[in-house]
Amino acid sequence: MIEENKVVRIDYTVKDQEGQLIDSSEGKEPLAYLHGAGNIIPGLESALAGRAEGEAFEVVIQPDDAYGQRNDALIQVVERGVFQGVDQIDVGMVFNAQGPEGNIQVTIIAIEGDEVTIDGNHPLAGVVLNFEGVIREVRDATEEEIAHGHVH
Missing domain, CATH: 3.10.50.40 (Chitinase A; domain 3)
Structure with missing residues (x-):
């Protein structure tokens, strides 16, 4: 059992x-x-x-x-410069980032010029x-x- x-x-x-x-x-x-x-x-x-x-x-x-539930506070717009050392960034790419409670994965959901929108919600x-x-x-x-x- x-x-x-x-x-x-x-x-x-x-x-x-x-x-x-x-x-x-x-x-x-x-x-x-x-x-x-x-x-x-x-x-x-x-x-x-x-x-x-x-x-x-x-x-x-x-x-x-x-x-968990989706949390809109985990969606942020950051400057492209945050991705130093990455030659090409595209929508859908996933990166590890430092969040308030430790490491989180963020997904790029939009790119407009030098503004990159990231989503720290788990995909599910x-x-x-x-x-x-x-x-x-x-x-x-x-x-x-x-x-x-x-x-x-």
Whole structure:
């Protein structure tokens, strides 16, 4: 049964409310995570708690239990000079930046002359996520995995 300090491996597909594919483990190894260590979004982790190996699941995760709501305060206009050392910048490029709470990823969403609009929201912020999949394995985590907070 899935509970804290168990290593869990799942095959999954996740789509948005319109049915557009966001991600899938199809054709890859199952996703492995340490339950209770915050390795996956909170809504999925809590939805999997108590389930058993071999069990299929379908869960809908609201933004507050996934990547949060969109925050317009994370959209800013900066000068092109902020991107020193980058020869070419284009809409859609992602950069690491220093935010008020540490490192964040920002995406360029518009460029007008020397003004570059960046968005610090996670690309899935505000998105309802529809997961379906199968629990492939549930095992006890090793002491090392527990100490490190992730699967080895």
